[in-house]
Amino acid sequence: MRLDIISIFPEYFAPLGVSLIGKARERGTLDVRVHQLRDWAHDVHKTVDDTPYGGGPGMVMKPEVWGEAIDDVIGDGGPRMIVPTPSGRPFTQELAQELAGEEWLLFACGRYEGIDSRVMAEYGSRLRVDEVSIGDYVLAGGEVAVLVMVEAIGRLLPGVLGNVRSAVDDSFAPGAMRNLLEGPVYTKPPVWRGHEVPDVLLSGHHGKVARWRRDQALRRTVATRPELLAEIDAETLDKHDRRL
Numbered sequence: 001m002r003l004d005i006i007s008i009f010p011e012y013f014a015p016l017g018v019s020l021i022g023k024a025r026e027r028g029t030l031d032v033r034v035h036q037l038r039d040w041a042h043d044v045h046k047t048v049d050d051t052p053y054g055g056g057p058g059m060v061m062k063p064e065v066w067g068e069a070i071d072d073v074i075g076d077g078g079p080r081m082i083v084p085t086p087s088g089r090p091f092t093q094e095l096a097q098e099l100a101g102e103e104w105l106l107f108a109c110g111r112y113e114g115i116d117s118r119v120m121a122e123y124g125s126r127l128r129v130d131e132v133s134i135g136d137y138v139l140a141g142g143e144v145a146v147l148v149m150v151e152a153i154g155r156l157l158p159g160v161l162g163n164v165r166s167a168v169d170d171s172f173a174p175g176a177m178r179n180l181l182e183g184p185v186y187t188k189p190p191v192w193r194g195h196e197v198p199d200v201l202l203s204g205h206h207g208k209v210a211r212w213r214r215d216q217a218l219r220r221t222v223a224t225r226p227e228l229l230a231e232i233d234a235e236t237l238d239k240h241d242r243r244l
């Protein structure tokens with residue numbers, strides 16, 4: 001997978017050189033290219049923003065600069081374009097799975113009050129363009145949102161996670177864990193400061209362990225995110241529980 005990221009703060013993406021994503025880049029599973037938007041601003045101050053039409057606070061990012069940058073980066077290619085914004089569709093594990101199936105993603109990191117909407121309109125006629133939010137809060141720019149999305153997407157690519165199983169058992173992963181939160185996890189020692197590991201996890205009985213884990217996932221989901229259960233139909237719940 002090729003990832004292009006356009007930003008006025010390319011240094012934000014240094015973390016993509018470490019851990020799982022860094023190793024995926026070394027192996028060639030991920031081809032990450034970060035671009036400085038100001039390289040396409042031609043005035044002496046490398047200006048990338050201006051005041052909003054209609055008035056109001058803040059500044060809006062200029063369409064001309066973005067247009068030249070995106071044209072240069074994609075050429076005649078057709079990546080899927082992702083624009084992080086608080087007003088976008090929610091970024092979910094399901095969307096991460098979908099984006100992990102793409103060959104080429106282009107991330108446009110807006111700052112200030114956002115990118116002139118004509119940029120998304122212009123490229124929306126040629127590319128699949130999604131405006132995406134990572135949550136109901138406001139950031140200073142899209143860079144952190146891109147880091148979140150690249151990690152969530154990258155870990156789903158073949159060979160990136162050492163143990164494929166751990167992606168399958170993720171919270172929100174499709175299948176048995178869809179819309180369920182992961183339950184508690186434990187490792188050695190069996191007793192730590194008087195806290196014991198649940199006996200079932202030491203039993204070696206895989207069926208009982210699987211049932212206990214699903215029960216714990218359901219309990220945690222009811223306690224923390226009950227609205228997620230509304231999205232699981234009774235048949236699905238029953239099917240997976242019956243399987244256990």
Ligand SMILES: Oc1ccccc1-c1ccno1
Pocket residue numbers: 084085086110111132133134135136137138139140141142143145
């Ligand atoms: O708050 C933002 C500002 C700029 C770009 C993206 C965001 C955002 C907030 C939540 N998801 O994305």
